[in-house]
Amino acid sequence: MALGKDYVTQECSIARALEIVGERWTLLVIRDALYGVRRYKDFLVHLGIPRAVLADRLHTLTAAGILEKRRYQESPPRDEYVVTARAIALWPTVRSLGLWGREHFSAAQLRYFRHADCGTELGPYGECPACATVVPVEDVLMEPGPGLDPDPADPVSRALLKPRRLLQPVLVDQV
Amino acid sequence: MALGKDYVTQECSIARALEIVGERWTLLVIRDALYGVRRYKDFLVHLGIPRAVLADRLHTLTAAGILEKRRYQESPPRDEYVVTARAIALWPTVRSLGLWGREHFSAAQLRYFRHADCGTELGPYGECPACATVVPVEDVLMEPGPGLDPDPADPVSRALLKPRRLLQPVLVDQV
């Protein structure tokens, strides 16, 4: 999106938000970041996004304070992109968008999101119906559903098959 | 978006959703539709969107069952685009996106959303804190906030200045 950043004419916080996360690929990058993806190459293979676009989006998101670039090892110098509070604050949006997509345009249940403390499936607003609280993102347990390909090609998808909490860094199995 | 519909490689209901509502302008069209905008020209002047793009988006949204084209007068034949249940189901997404935009990237409060029955401002999930219920979209009262330009140029923005319920058709003041 953002051809000339034309949404500026709009007096609306939805337009403000879309100027930042409304570009192609951006929300999928944020989804992956919330799932625990942190490294350039992992985004690349999981999303199938062109390299130049990924680099652009990571810079934009970093500049907007949604991701943070952080060195996790010297020699060879390697950086990772980790989520900030701003990205975490997008979880309800991402969640409700996914729910809408599943209800209206998806055949099978692809993933379950549960309250890690009690195992109850999350309600539509990210709350736990059993505990009657809004579940913090780091306490959301993501599990594969019956509709998910049990043997995907790329290693990131494979790592995301195991039940895991959100935000927890993805560990790619080196073969 | 949707250059070659590349999200198809993604096994994810968020990606499914973004294939439909992730294109430039689309979510703003849906926002306006939820606000009560129904006519081609009203979308045009309120969004400042190129005509060809608007026509394309309206067709796409109609084909996806999110809007419905309906004749509201013969002679001259005029159609309007009205929201369906699928569009209404996007309200929580639109709402949370707007909330995120306001909290992180907007200076002032532009609009208030209240429970029409009791006047209480909506909580983050579209619920009424006082009544402890999720407020149906048609019972959401939209009011201008202090940050909103009190004398906008286009007639649709002017019509949206008055307190009004969501989904209620916009009536443009003919001068």
Place this chain on the structure above:
DNA sequence: GGGGTTGGTTCAATGAACGAACCGATGCTG
């Protein structure tokens, strides 16, 4: 020194968005 990995940048080709012009159907005015 050779080969591999990571995290990019560059570039030509393609596709989408933009904005201005045009158009058909109809109604309104004089």
Place this chain on the structure above:
DNA sequence: CAGCATCGGTTCGTTCATTGAACCAACCCC
């Protein structure tokens, strides 16, 4: 009835973004 306005588009040349392939620099290990 002629002339002009409105609504809801379509057409088209220009500009901008995305794509995918190639290239590259830094570093590691053998």
